[in-house]
Amino acid sequence: MSMPAYYTTKDKIWHYTFRVICFAIFFFLLAPILIMIPLSFNAQPFFTFTREMLTLNPDGFSLRWYQDFLESASWRRSIQNSFLIGIAATIISATLGTLAALGLSRSEMPAKGLIMGILISPMIVPLIISAAGMFFFFSSINLAQTYLGVILAHAALGTPFVVITVTATLVGFDHSLTRAAANLGASPTRTFFKITMPLILPGIISGALFAFITSFDEIVVVLFVAGVEQRTIPREMWSGIREDISPTILAVATILVLISVALLTVVELLRRRGERLRGMSPG
Amino acid sequence: MSDSSPDDGFVTFDRVQKSYDGETLVVKDLNLSIGRGEFMTMLGPSGSGKTTCLMMLAGFETATSGEITLGGNPINSVPPHKRGIGMVFQNYALFPHMTVGENLSFPLEVRGMGKSEREQKVKRALDMVQMGNFAGRRPAQLSGGQQQRIALARALVFEPDLVLMDEPLGALDKNLRERMQYEIKHIHESLGVTVVYVTHDQTEALTMSDNVAVFDDGRIQQLAPPAVLYEKPDNAFVAAFIGENNTLRGKVDAIDGSTCSVRLDNGSVVKALRVNVEGTGVQSTLSLRPERVVLGEGAAERPNSFEAEVLELIYLGDHIRVRMNVCGDDEFIVKVPNNADGRDMKVGQKAPVGWSIEDCRALDPS
Amino acid sequence: MSDSSPDDGFVTFDRVQKSYDGETLVVKDLNLSIGRGEFMTMLGPSGSGKTTCLMMLAGFETATSGEITLGGNPINSVPPHKRGIGMVFQNYALFPHMTVGENLSFPLEVRGMGKSEREQKVKRALDMVQMGNFAGRRPAQLSGGQQQRIALARALVFEPDLVLMDEPLGALDKNLRERMQYEIKHIHESLGVTVVYVTHDQTEALTMSDNVAVFDDGRIQQLAPPAVLYEKPDNAFVAAFIGENNTLRGKVDAIDGSTCSVRLDNGSVVKALRVNVEGTGVQSTLSLRPERVVLGEGAAERPNSFEAEVLELIYLGDHIRVRMNVCGDDEFIVKVPNNADGRDMKVGQKAPVGWSIEDCRALDPS
Amino acid sequence: DDPVSLTIVSWGGAYTASQVRAYHEPWMEMNPHVTIINDDGSANALASLRAQAQAGNVTWDLVDMLPSDAQLACEEGIIMPIDHDEMLAAAPDGTPPSEDFLPGSLGECFIPQILYSTVLTYRPGAFPDDAQPSSIADLFDVENFPGRRALQDRPGTNLEWALYADGVDPDDIYDVLSTPEGVDRAFAKLDTIKDHIIFWTEGAQAPQLLADGEVAFATGYNGRMFDAIEVEGMEAEIIWDGQVVEWDGWVVPADGPNLEAVMDYLYFATDTQRLADQAQFISYGPARASSSELVGQHADLGIDMAPHMPSAPENYFAPIVLDNDFWVDYGDELRERFANWMLQ
């Protein structure tokens, strides 16, 4: 951005200071991730930069923690679990959440405020309380320490994100499109699958991604509800931190960050595609 | 102007009422009958219930009471997607994720039509609106006028008997708008389809329609062909809403068959056509078109003739609007064609104005 | 019509250019001078650079090259908040979290004015736009027209010498629009403030302005008072953009001082005023206003006279548009006043048309 | 035999690994139809056991827990009472289990397995060579031994040490602590080092804090400290003075699904040889007297394990034996007091 001719020196200083401050904050956001990646190549079993690493001596670096991770059966299982639980929970929350958002965005929906409040309560209620409640409840109906229990718990935690994003997408949704479809002779079901669904798909996907990440990064409920069979990645990291803090978790995290970057890119591309479809110029 | 011969009652509204909130009636006791092949326009100010009527006809709103029939059958219990009515939405409502071709093909597809037949019909519809080459484009890649044509083609491609259009030209600029008015009118005539058209632009209504229903406050104020509407408004609202209008207020002095004399507030007496006057002594609004007022030579010979003063001249290209003081009314407008006669008028100048009895209509007081 | 006596150069644009992306010029070599007290309108199609000019004047965009002066002083290095220019934005930009009174008080407050003086000025400004009772409302509680008036009052309350308005009436419906046009014009006259007004509605431009600058493609195509613009367009773009217009195309046959003969494609020869014709043999566009065409009796006496056929009659209330075939052009429009003469025309009827030389202008080919 | 799968709950990490190698693997070799699932839920085992029992859905077969938790669970009736002589193997010389297990270690529902201790560890680099700390009293001496101290964020061990450092005889500590004056005295002693404390919660944090150089002293479980020092080469020394010793062992959830297999496993896994074997993998002392002589070398490092056992005579000179009854009775109150003290 070029500066206007009327800027005084003070204006210019502020102009640059503001940018410096912003980049400092962005740096703050990224610092832990930036620190984590080199440490995952540490040759030593500690979370500190060794002298070799600082002098860029190749001996200070190794792939042993990646190897550790790839060879460990429990890590492998936890990855399977994380994906299994995450995907199953996401499917449940995306389906139910999208349906509910469709209902909520209808103007004739009764008691909208109350229902919305209940539906997003999993996001509002402190996790420890949710976890404790589910722990007692699931124990009493034989769902504790089962996959189904963890999946249901995570689905509940993920739905608010789907409801919120899909509702927001529907606010911008042009309802005359569904009317047009009905007018052209399409039944309500057909209208949903051919018109509504393709158009709100970006919202569903980004809500689903939020739900997936919620499950994928969730530890408190897992600690309470899951058994050893259902250990997820965060749960495995948790015992890593309790037992012996080895850089394996950093290796895992580095890999996960790469996955996150990929997912974020997908979201961004989807968003641009969505805007193109809706006729806005991609920004 | 109307050259269709409406077999009364292809679409009828029978004592239809509509309320959204249970407290106020948005449509109040609507009775309306539209003939097959007719181009019928609903005209009215914003909020007068035009869209609501259209939506009830299309099935997106339910009438609170009363009955709507289509081709003689009540349609209250027919869901929208089974009514077979084409509709052009105000914002076109083209499906953004489909190409133009897919948009047009959609109504045929849901009717289970075969691929080759579909393609053929789509092509014919596109050609009709002169957009034959655009089948592969997305709506976002079209200009407003082009989108409008596609919306029209889509509403017609499945050959409905009835097409509804809700202010389809509202978002277009003047030039494009005029071109599209012409095209829609042309298509209506060549296909013989029945059209219910909503607008709040009176020029549009007058130009295009066989019949115009003037809406206000949830009621039809007058239903008539354009010329009748302009020449013979039934009440003050219609007179004021259609075209430009000078209004003079006064009390009815005497009634003489189809004419009457009205004494204005400044004492002048005006002779006018008796249209909507109950008796002598009541208040009345006189309505007079600016272009029917004769200014200068010839004015004195008219049955109504007054001395007037030019207050303002407003140049409008093809004509000049002259604001004058006539019978104590400062807002009296006279339209003078912008040709030799009109060019040398001056502010402050005095001149006689006059008009004939049949051009001045005595209406209800409001 | 213009009764202000502009002391040329209160605002000047001197060879101003503007590019947003460094590749295309959005404003190309703009020279413009606006006198104190003048009502100057920028008129042009969408994307022609009108808003950009206004933004440069207000200080929200910087000119890529050239100089803008205000009251004789270059303003490039004056930040927007010190320019003291009032501005009415297209969407009004009323601060939604402040009441109407607070909105109006804001410019006075930032100038450090005392409370009682502020209140007094706010009150006066509100009264000026007849919104005296609305000081306590929030913008969201006002209708479009009311918001518009508040925006106007806010732009004027701190008594700027110059007020900019960017399509302030774009969002209003026709009736409101006309009333507001009148009010703005009225305020301009009573305050004597300089106004730069942007619109793409030609009627608005013609009605309100002392001078109109017609923009196209980043250039001023013509800068003139409304009557001159309509009567004597400099080029085909202006002719087509302002008012309705019949265009006939042909080759210049002969030039005779200030007139010329043009041979149309169907062989007819038309005599026209030579305005923008380089020499014989070149292509030219003839521009002729529909209302200047004489139809029927008297037509044969004009220097240009042809036999024509009525193709369509369009009823428009105060006049009838007659589409005719003249000299092979099917889209030739003649406007006939809606009075006794015009009422008995028929489609298919043949009639002579004619016009005088000075009403027909030979312009550049495009 | 039908395939059976046993869920055995323990502490995870190196400790579970030692059990897998010493008990699970040899036993599964003998019982190929059984698979063992290791769950590291011991830290919260009591809560889960209670929840499972209340739900009537017990999924755990065998749980490794501390004797104080075992006592509570036993009183609630959610774990089985054990007849040690009936159910467990005698020593090779025929001594019945009730006499072979170290005195005071058996519980009504509890089968001890190991003796572990909480010990004080320090970083030699933090002090001059000629003034290295050597006793619990040094932990409370900030004058001569400056630097931060990592203590566990609970009253157990800390209060005992405070009194011990204040001159109370190890045998009298719990009597003193049962009186309000004794508690005040302990907290007063803790006050003297309050500003130098970093609290740790999870077992792995203590060695990590030492390794990172964050603290000069750290308390920690002796097995974990052994691992950090001997296996991973951390520079630290253990002070055995005032080590707080405690048992750890098995309990059997009542109404567990595979009782028969569990009993078979327990008979095998608690015999003299197996307990001694476990000491090859981790430096916790076997709970049977008869196992002590069999303790050999570390399975991977090849160093002699006996000197690293809490129970080794040279280490067991001033032990404080954790009184579970005391902590079950007074734990809630003292935890509140301790939490209050931490908050101040």
Next chain:
Amino acid sequence: MAQADATMMGGAGASSGTEKLVTAEGVPLKRALERAQRRRKLMAFALVVPLLAFILTVFVFPIAQMMWLSVKNDQIVNAIPRTLEELRDWDGRELPDEAVFAALHADLMEDLERPRREQATGPMGIRLNYELSAARSAVSRTARAASGFEAPYKEAFIDAHRLWGDPELWRIIKREGRPLTASYYVAALDRQYDEDGRIVQRDENRRIYVSLFGRTLMLSVIITGMTFLLGFPIAFYMSILPMRHANLLMICVLLPFWTSLLVRTSAWIVLLQQQGVINTGLVTLGIIDDENRLSMIYNMTGTIIAMTHILLPFMVLPLYSVMRTIPPSYMRAAKSLGATPWTAFRRVYFPQTLPGIGAGGVLVFIISIGYYITPALVGGQSGRMISNEIARHIQQSLNWGLAAALGTMLLVGVLALYWLYNRLVGADSLKLG
């Protein structure tokens, strides 16, 4: 053609304001409308029902059930019904008389006959121990020995454990011998019952929860404030950038959001500890000397830094989505009216971001007030929060009633805050990018 004739109308319209509106057929308008709307309402509701049912069963019901634990109190009633009966008329001053002890003996004996899993004295001992230390061993020791007791039982009991001679224990038995109790809430508020059954403050050195709630609240406020201070500039910066660049920066915001919490927390340990990256860097640069390394972790600072980092995206996302929708013309209008850029920002721009600040603030505050993992790992003694205490009571001390009481209080606070927010700003403004 039919012209709307306005003469006969079923009272609809202007006639009289108070009269009920009816349709042309005479059906009241409201009812006719309701009939037409019912189907649509049902349709809309049917779409919501699956999720609503799901959330109610797996989420709302379990929490309600947990909250029930905070008043449930059947341990003593189950174990010694006869004793409680005898105690009914006891005045609560002197030791109860022999009849009560005899009843207690009978109760204990009956309990011993039951299968072990159903014995009620164990849970009763544990329950009593929450109120009075060592009450558990009094019960368990006596229960084991009771079969050998002979009348008079009073002495026998007091011999078995000294606490039976303490009227305090009997007062507690009497007070808690009811199926519902408030004593968990009393404890959660750092109160206790005195000899006369009045609720009084606890000993100063046993008060924790109130100040812990206070600390939690304070930390949450600080964290919310920090996320606002850091989040506002970057949200603003992103909102004035072209979309393409803003989305790039948005990835910087979302990336940490999507990186495991545990990893981020560990990374902060690496960065902040005394021998960590920042301290070492500062020492190397000579800004601080080796002895005075900053302690930035295992204390409140650590909690604040790590949680601010973790919760920052929750502030930035709603702020950004609000800022994006504020048209630049407002700032321009303010400047054209003569406001300096700073005034324009303060008076015109900032107030319009308030819904975003509200949404972000409430989200961050609510999440941080219930935070658990990060304070546990980096909080040290001064950075712990109420959730850690709740978790400890559930998992370690097993005082589920107290945990439920603390949780209920926390939940009520959070819900009240959310309700307030909903009233003031509206939950619809909750957006996530």
